[in-house]
Structures are given as C-alpha cells and as structure tokens.
Amino acid sequence: MTEAHAAKPFLKWAGGKGQLLDAIAARLPEELMDGTLTRYVEPFVGSGAVFFHVAQRFRFGDVLLLDANEDLVITWCAIRDAVEPLIDALGEFQRAYMGEDESGQERLFYAARDSFNRNRPQYNFQAPPQQGVERAAQVIFLNRTCFNGLFRVNSSALFNVPFGKYKSPRICDADNLRQVSKLLQGVRIECSDFERASESIDQATFVYLDPPYRPISRTASFNSYAKDVFGDDAQKRLAAFCRSLDARGAKLLLSNSDPRNENPNDDFFDLLYGGFNIERVPATRCINVNPEKRGAINELLVRNY
Numbered sequence: 001m002t003e004a005h006a007a008k009p010f011l012k013w014a015g016g017k018g019q020l021l022d023a024i025a026a027r028l029p030e031e032l033m034d035g036t037l038t039r040y041v042e043p044f045v046g047s048g049a050v051f052f053h054v055a056q057r058f059r060f061g062d063v064l065l066l067d068a069n070e071d072l073v074i075t076w077c078a079i080r081d082a083v084e085p086l087i088d089a090l091g092e093f094q095r096a097y098m099g100e101d102e103s104g105q106e107r108l109f110y111a112a113r114d115s116f117n118r119n120r121p122q123y124n125f126q127a128p129p130q131q132g133v134e135r136a137a138q139v140i141f142l143n144r145t146c147f148n149g150l151f152r153v154n155s156s157a158l159f160n161v162p163f164g165k166y167k168s169p170r171i172c173d174a175d176n177l178r179q180v181s182k183l184l185q186g187v188r189i190e191c192s193d194f195e196r197a198s199e200s201i202d203q204a205t206f207v208y209l210d211p212p213y214r215p216i217s218r219t220a221s222f223n224s225y226a227k228d229v230f231g232d233d234a235q236k237r238l239a240a241f242c243r244s245l246d247a248r249g250a251k252l253l254l255s256n257s258d259p260r261n262e263n264p265n266d267d268f269f270d271l272l273y274g275g276f277n278i279e280r281v282p283a284t285r286c287i288n289v290n291p292e293k294r295g296a297i298n299e300l301l302v303r304n305y
C-alpha cells in the first residue's frame with residue numbers, strides 16, 4: 001500500500017484525529033508490531049483517522065468500530081456493504097451540485113438538509129445497510145458542502161449546520177470509497193454506547209478511545225455530535241470502563257482535551273486517570289466558533305502501557 005492509495009477518512013469530523021496522528025502513531029503499543037495484539041476496538045470511531053492508520057499497518061483477526069451517532073454508523077455500513085450504489089448516489093449529487101450557480105447550490109444543500117431532517121423521526125436505523133444508501137449519501141453530501149465540514153446536530157438530533165459556499169467540493173471520491181470498502185470487509189460496525197464494546201475486549205485487544213471533548217471553555221462546547229451531551233459524569237463512567245479493561249489486560253490509548261489549557265489548576269483528568277501514563281502533547285484545535293481561540297493548545301494522551 002502506498003500513501004497515495006491508502007484508504008482515508010471519508011468525512012470531516014469534529015475532533016477528527018488527523019493532526020494528532022503522528023503523536024498517536026509514535027505511542028502505539030509494541031505488541032502491535034509483534035502480532036500479540038490481534039484485536040482492534042475503537043468505541044468512539046467518528047471519522048476513524050486512527051482506525052485507518054492502524055488497520056493499514058497491522059493485521060487483526062477482529063476489528064470492532066462503535067459510535068453512538070446513528071447517521072454516522074449507517075454511513076460506515078453503507079460503504080462496507082453497498083459501496084457501488086453509494087458511489088452512484090454521490091455521483092448524482094456531484095453532477096447536480098456542479099451544474100448550479102451559488103444560489104442553486106445553496107438550494108440543493110437546504111433541500112438535502114430538509115429531507116435528511118424530515119426523514120429522521122421515522123427512519124429505521126436497524127434496516128440492512130443496502131437500504132441506508134440514500135441517507136448515507138446525504139450524510140457525505142452535507143458534510144462536504146456544509147459550513148466548515150462540521151457534523152453537528154441539535155438536541156433533537158437534527159442537522160443544523162448552514163451552507164458552506166464551496167464552489168467545487170469533492171462530493172464523490174469514488175477511489176477512496178472503494179478503498180475504504182475493501183478495508184472494512186469483515187469489520188464489525190455498531191451503533192451504541194461505548195460500554196457495549198466491553199464483551200469484545202480481552203488481553204489481546206488494542207483499544208483506542210477518543211471520547212467527545214470536555215469543553216475547554218463555555219464557547220468551545222463542540223461536544224454535541226450526538227444528541228446526548230458527554231458531560232463529566234460520562235467522562236467518569238468512561239474512566240471506570242478503562243480501569244475495568246486495564247484489569248483485563250487490554251492495551252488502552254485514550255485522547256482528550258486538556259482542561260489545563262484554560263485553567264492550569266484543573267486536574268479533572270489527572271485524578272480520573274491517576275496511575276496511568278498521562279502525557280500532554282501540542283495540537284491545534286480547529287473547531288471553535290471564535291477564530292481567535294483556534295490556536296496552539298495541548299491534548300491529553302493517556303495510556304496504560
């Protein structure tokens with residue numbers, strides 16, 4: 001596999017780990033190299049930047065990807081199980097969009113957004129992935145054409161990001177979708193809370209966890225990918241989950257925002273993950289409503305090895 005032909009994330013996702021990848025890659029467990037770790041589990045997969053990295057470098061007998069966002073999961077599943085119909089649907093979106101001027105593109109965007117939101121209440125998320133093609137195409141289309149490529153839903157799980165005014169976005173990247181589909185054959189993808197991953201984790205498992213960020217300030221509260229906010233109680237539940245997996249012998253790597261960027265005395269995660277290996281690594285936070293607050297900050301990397 002050359003870098004040019006490598007499968008890569010098909011969505012731009014809030015909190016995507018693309019720019020932290022080097023730091024993460026440098027801290028992967030050695031047992032990945034010698035083949036002792038035969039399972040990979042990622043309970044907050046999002047756009048899967050770390051999955052794409054490890055799955056194309058190491059061989060696993062079993063891979064489980066989980067996320068609580070139903071629309072995201074049907075998109076992953078449609079790529080795995082129905083990539084050609086999905087490419088056709090995205091090709092149609094691409095042709096329609098490119099055939100319009102800016103106001104026509106805007107109309108197309110809002111028509112797709114309305115249809116996506118209108119259909120949500122009665123949508124059967126348990127339907128076979130082949131039936132999810134249209135909705136998956138809408139997810140990718142909206143992600144490529146919305147403002148900042150940010151997938152955000154409100155408290156009713158409705159997509160509420162405005163039009164992005166991109167003139168020629170790459171809506172249908174057929175080559176990449178086919179590469180992703182190939183990589184996903186045999187991969188289990190489930191929509192659920194992270195704790196459901198527990199039964200698939202043993203001492204031969206590498207688990208990468210990237211939960212929604214604990215907001216670093218009141219204005220940077222971009223942790224609403226799913227309709228339920230991931231608050232401090234959820235962070236504590238996650239830490240207890242990590243301790244139980246640690247006791248089982250799994251190898252864990254967790255990333256999170258560093259509250260010390262805002263308040264040098266905030267030791268929330270230092271206490272929560274006491275006894276683990278906690279590092280602060282430099283990163284650039286791109287998603288903040290206030291552009292002046294986008295800049296150099298630290299992220300936390302927590303490991304049990």
Ligand SMILES: C[S@@+](CC[C@H](N)C(=O)[O-])C[C@H]1O[C@@H](n2cnc3c(N)ncnc32)[C@H](O)[C@@H]1O
Nearest residue numbers: 015016017044046047048049068069193194210
């Ligand atoms: C920081 S993002 C992960 C980003 C990912 N690492 C990437 O590279 O794109 C956090 C993800 O957790 C998901 N999530 C939120 N609450 C969850 C829960 N209770 N269980 C599982 N996933 C959850 C969100 O839908 C979101 O996709």
